Amino acid sequence: MRKKNKQKGHIPLPALARLCKIYNLLEEMHDKGETSISSHDIGKRLGVGSHNIRKDIGYLDEAGTSGAGYDIAKLKSSIEFTLGFETERNACIVGLGSLGSVIINYQMKQFPCFTIVAGFDSNINKLEIMKTSIPVYPTYEIPSVIKSKRIELAVVTEPDRNIDKITERLIEGGIKGIINFSPVMLSSPSESVYIRNIDIITEFRYVSALFTLHDR
Amino acid sequence: MRKKNKQKGHIPLPALARLCKIYNLLEEMHDKGETSISSHDIGKRLGVGSHNIRKDIGYLDEAGTSGAGYDIAKLKSSIEFTLGFETERNACIVGLGSLGSVIINYQMKQFPCFTIVAGFDSNINKLEIMKTSIPVYPTYEIPSVIKSKRIELAVVTEPDRNIDKITERLIEGGIKGIINFSPVMLSSPSESVYIRNIDIITEFRYVSALFTLHDR
DNA sequence: TAGATTGTTAATCGATTAACAATC
DNA sequence: TAGATTGTTAATCGATTAACAATC
Numbered sequence: 001m002r003k004k005n006k007q008k009g010h011i012p013l014p015a016l017a018r019l020c021k022i023y024n025l026l027e028e029m030h031d032k033g034e035t036s037i038s039s040h041d042i043g044k045r046l047g048v049g050s051h052n053i054r055k056d057i058g059y060l061d062e063a064g065t066s067g068a069g070y071d072i073a074k075l076k077s078s079i080e081f082t083l084g085f086e087t088e089r090n091a092c093i094v095g096l097g098s099l100g101s102v103i104i105n106y107q108m109k110q111f112p113c114f115t116i117v118a119g120f121d122s123n124i125n126k127l128e129i130m131k132t133s134i135p136v137y138p139t140y141e142i143p144s145v146i147k148s149k150r151i152e153l154a155v156v157t158e159p160d161r162n163i164d165k166i167t168e169r170l171i172e173g174g175i176k177g178i179i180n181f182s183p184v185m186l187s188s189p190s191e192s193v194y195i196r197n198i199d200i201i202t203e204f205r206y207v208s209a210l211f212t213l214h215d216r
Numbered sequence: 217m218r219k220k221n222k223q224k225g226h227i228p229l230p231a232l233a234r235l236c237k238i239y240n241l242l243e244e245m246h247d248k249g250e251t252s253i254s255s256h257d258i259g260k261r262l263g264v265g266s267h268n269i270r271k272d273i274g275y276l277d278e279a280g281t282s283g284a285g286y287d288i289a290k291l292k293s294s295i296e297f298t299l300g301f302e303t304e305r306n307a308c309i310v311g312l313g314s315l316g317s318v319i320i321n322y323q324m325k326q327f328p329c330f331t332i333v334a335g336f337d338s339n340i341n342k343l344e345i346m347k348t349s350i351p352v353y354p355t356y357e358i359p360s361v362i363k364s365k366r367i368e369l370a371v372v373t374e375p376d377r378n379i380d381k382i383t384e385r386l387i388e389g390g391i392k393g394i395i396n397f398s399p400v401m402l403s404s405p406s407e408s409v410y411i412r413n414i415d416i417i418t419e420f421r422y423v424s425a426l427f428t429l430h431d432r
Numbered sequence: 433t434a435g436a437t438t439g440t441t442a443a444t445c446g447a448t449t450a451a452c453a454a455t456c
Numbered sequence: 457t458a459g460a461t462t463g464t465t466a467a468t469c470g471a472t473t474a475a476c477a478a479t480c
Contacts, residue, residue, distance in 0.1 A: 011429065012447070020421045024401060038461065045403050050461090051449055058463065066462040067456040084428025085421060098318045103416070105314065112417060113424035153423055177423045179416075185240060187261050194426055196419060200319070200395075201328060203412060205236045205301060207369055207393045208329035210410055212300025213227065228471070254437065266437090267473055274439065282438040283480040 015056045019079055021046055022056065026076040038069035089114050090151045094139070094166055095158030096121040096130060099181060103155060104132060117149050122162065139166060146173030153177045156186075231272045235295055237262055238272065242292040254285035305330050306367045310355070310382055311374030312337040312346060315397060319371060320348060333365050338378060355382060362389030369393045372402075 011019070025045055029037060039057070043050040057063055057070070063078040064070045080086055091114040093100050104116060119136040121127055127136050137145055139162075145151070154170050156163070156178060163184050170178060177194040180186050188195045227235070241261055245253060255273070259266040273279055273286070279294040280286045296302055307330040309316050320332060335352040337343055343352050353361055355378075361367070370386050372379070372394060379400050386394060393410040396402050404411045 014447070016425055016429075017422060020418050020425065021401065023421065024399075024415070024418055028400070040461080045401070047403050049449065051451090052447090054461090054463065055448080064462055065456060066454070067460050069461065083421070083425035085424060087424070087428065089424060089427065091420075098314075098321065102314045102318060106416070111420060113420050152427065153420075176427060179419055179423065183240075184244070185237065185261070187263050194423060196423070198414065198419070199240070200322070202236050202240055203395055203414070204307075204327060204329050204369075205239065205299070206233060207395065207410060207412070208301060208303070208305060209232055209236065209299035211305065211368065211392060212303065213232075230471070256437080265473065267475090268471090270437090270439065271472080280438055281480065282478070283436050285437065 011059045015059060016083075018046060018048070018052070018056050019059070019083065022053070023076065023079045023083075023085070026072050026079070030072050030076060035072055036069045037072055037075075039064075041069075085113060087113070089153065090117045090149055091153040091155060092116065092118040092120060092146070092149075092151045093134075094120045094142070094154055094156045094170070095182070096126060096132070096136065097157060100155075100157040103157065104134065114153055116155075117151065118145050120145075122158070122166075139169065142166070142169040143173035146170065146175060151175065153179065156180045156182055158182055227275045231275060232299075234262060234264070234268070234272050235275070235299065238269070239292065239295045239299075239301070242288050242295070246288050246292060251288055252285045253288055253291075255280075257285075301329060303329070305369065306333045306365055307369040307371060308332065308334040308336065308362070308365075308367045309350075310336045310358070310370055310372045310386070311398070312342060312348070312352065313373060316371075316373040319373065320350065330369055332371075333367065334361055336361075338374070338382075355385065358382070358385040359389035362386065362391060367391065369395065372396045372398055374398055 022042055025042060026037070039050040039053040043053045046053070054064075057075070060078045060082045063075045093103060093116055096104075096119050100119065100121075104119065116134055119132060119134055120139050120142055121136065122139045124138050127138060130136065151173070152175065154175050154177070156166065158166065163182055163186070167178070167186055167189075171189060171193060175193065178186060178196070180195065180197045181199070183199055183201055185197050185199065186195050238258055241258060242253070255266040255269040259269045262269070270280075273291070276294045276298045279291045309319060309332055312335050316335070320335065332350055335348060335350055336355045336358055337352065338355045340354050343354060346352065367389070368391065370391050370393070372382065374382065379398055379402070383394070383402055387405060387409060391409065394402060394412070396411065396413045397415070399415055399417055401413050401415065402411050
């Protein structure tokens, strides 16, 4: 473990995704009062090899101790620092149906990294009736609200046909990321917008395909 | 395009995931009345190269036509056949809170591949009160119900601390796959159980990390 | 036919795995 | 010290990309 001259800045995306999961795990262990963990144990929980874990952690600043595993609190704060988990950013929800409401209520239990500061829905009647803990607006106000509230992330839950119009407005407002729970897949119109499609129907099909191929 | 002697049977998992997305796209196009599409167009929508798409489709049985793109209906049914999308399997929901209810209601709009045939919750009072379109049971009945109804997939939505006990019971019943929406990450205890963790908090952190690394 | 687009082989790229010296 | 476990380099593996002949 000699002093290294790390070419920082680039973390491969698969490694980044695992680091987020490792962080999750560390949080859980920390809450349980554990103080130390080995790369082997982390790997077992994540379903990957211990080499892989050590490699991933290698992208961070010095964190481990040879022969004694990782100090949970130290590793946790190292990930926190490197990945910027302490910065709070603003998010909004588009689509205030049942799924949207579930997510807004989760927020009460404190989301990390993002604060939901606005909601949008194209149904104006619904906006007038509903009681929410955050201000809500009709979808045509998306661009202006995003700009004025400095919203960086949108969580889309509208299983709606006008989703293309909504995306357009989000981009117009200068959104930097979209997490899309609607069944219509979005593709990024430009390099600068990160889009993540989470679609339960595709998940179901994937599982079904796995089972089928396995059975044959 | 000469006759090939394909070593069928093994489709790499990333390719499998993309084939599911391609299928989604084809369904959408089909509904719109389109009849043909090129690998280039599919790639653009999925955000990957056209080579990649052709390679993926190459894992299927003969489907394309040189110089004329793919016949949507034909490609769609080829994927359907190879991945076994026509077989209906049984699924259950564990955790009948707000998210669980949302998923059960989606079911009305017809899930593909899986039919939700049972619900479970550890809160017995809730079971007595709630009105659902499917039969519901207390969680201790998980093993027997899974066996008797031949349930292969469980969708877990319980953000509950007794999730380990629940997993144990699912495995005991012989479940083949678990889609876990709860914030506690599950790891597969054996090769034969597929586990997919979908955790919005991890997603948020991942996005936050992307933004942070990009800004620096 | 000429243009377009596929299917497939080969080359590149990148991540995972293996191995082991460094070190607590 | 001896045992354990890290950090890092090298080897392997596999998927993506490139290229082009086949062909509609």
